[in-house]
Amino acid sequence: MRTRMRVLHLADVHLGYRAYSRVTQYGINQREADVFQTFERALELMRGLDPDLILLAGDLFHTVRPSNLVIHNTFRRLAKLVEATRCPIVMVAGNHESPRSSEVGCILRLFTNLPRVYVEDAKCQPLRIPEANATVYCVPHRGLESLGQVVMEPDPASKYNILMLHGTLDGIETGWYDTYVVPRRVVRSDGWDYVACGHYHKHVQVESRAFYSGSLEYTSPRFWAELDLPKGFVEYNLDERAKVRFHQVQSPRLFEHLGTIDASGLSAAEVNEAIAARLAKPKDGLKDKVVRLVVEAISPAAKADLDHKLIREARLQALHLDLDLITARRAEGRDGERREGDGQSRTLEHEWESFVEERSIPNGVDRARLREMGLSYLAQAQEELDAAETA
Structure with a gap:
C-alpha cells in the first residue's frame, strides 16, 4: 500500500x-x-x-x-x-x-x-x-x-x-x-x-x-x-x-567557459598570446567540448591580425568554439544594450539567436545553419564598421 x-x-x-x-x-x-x-x-x-x-x-x-x-x-x-x-x-x-x-x-x-x-x-x-x-x-x-x-x-x-x-x-x-x-x-x-x-x-x-x-x-x-x-x-x-x-541528469557533452580576456591596449601579438594561453588551459584539452572565450575591448587592428591558424586548429578539436570578439567600440556601447532580469546584457547577436530559436521556420530550412548565417552577416557588418573607423 x-x-x-x-x-x-x-x-x-x-x-x-x-x-x-x-x-x-x-x-x-x-x-x-x-x-x-x-x-x-x-x-x-x-x-x-x-x-x-x-x-x-x-x-x-x-x-x-x-x-x-x-x-x-x-x-x-x-x-x-x-x-x-x-x-x-x-x-x-x-x-x-x-x-x-x-x-x-x-x-x-x-x-x-x-x-x-x-x-x-x-x-x-x-x-x-x-x-x-x-x-x-x-x-x-x-x-x-x-x-x-x-x-x-x-x-x-x-x-x-x-x-x-x-x-x-x-x-x-x-x-x-x-x-x-x-x-x-x-x-x-x-x-x-x-x-x-x-x-x-x-x-x-x-x-x-x-x-x-x-x-x-x-x-x-x-x-x-x-x-x-x-x-x-x-x-x-x-x-x-x-x-x-x-x-x-548529466549531459554527455562537456562545456568549458574559458573566461574573458581584457584586450584594452593590447597589441595583436599580445592578444594572440593571451588567446593561446586560455585555449591551452584545460588539462584535458578541447577535444569534442563546446568552448567559449570572450575577448573584450579588442582594437580593430588587433582583431584584423589574429592568429587564425591557432583559432582554426582549436575549432577542429572542439565540437564548437564560440570566440566572442568584442571591439572597443562595442564594449563602450554596452550600457545601451538591453539587459535581462539577471542583469546580463543582450547584444544584437544574442537577440538574433533568441529570435531564431523561438520562431517557427519553414519546412526545409535548417535552424542551426540559419543561426550561423545570421551571426556571420552580423560579424561581417561589425568588421566593416571597424575598418571604417581605422580608415
Missing part, C-alpha cells in the same frame, strides 16, 4: 534541438543526439524511482514539426516509460511545440494513444486523473492569453490538486518573446498541493510549493549563464507537500 504520493516534474527537454555543424556517424546533428541521450538518462532514472505521477511542463520538443526520427524515438521511449512505471503522465504544450495556427495540430496529441497519458495543448482547463485521485489544472503556453478570463480553482473531489503551467512568472527574467507574464498570485493559492512550472531554463523554487524544474540540457540561446546550475528534474511528495530532491 502506498504511504506517499510521489510526483516527478520535468520540463523543457527540447528534443530535436540542433546546434553547430558536427554530425554523428549516422548523420544526426551531434547536439541533437546529445539532447536525446540526456533525455534517455532522465527516463532511466525515473523508471527506477517508482513514481505515482509524472508531469511534463512543456517544450518536450524544440519545434512544432520535429523530424520523423525524433517523433518515432520519443514515442518508443515514452511507451517504455508508461509500461515500466504504470503511472499516469500529464503533459502541457510549451511555446516551441505550439503551432501558431489552430488549424495545425499539436504533436503532443500523438501521445494520447498511449495508456494513462493526458495532454492539454491549447486551453486553460483541469484534467481529472482518476488513477492518481488527482486533478491537474493545465495552463499550456497558448492558454496564457486567456489566463485572466478563467477561474482556476482546486477540485474538491480530488485528493490532490496540481497546477501545471508553461510560462514566465512575474519576477522571473523574461525574453523578448514573453508576451504574457503570469502573476504570482496564480501560484500562491494554498489549494495547490504542487505547482509545476516550465519555460524558464534554470531550476528554482519560486513559491513555497512552486518550482521551475529548469531545462534538461543546455538549449537556450544564452546557456553559458546556466553552466554552474544543475540540470534534471524534481521529485516531490504531495502528502508532505515537500520537495524530496532534485535529480541531476
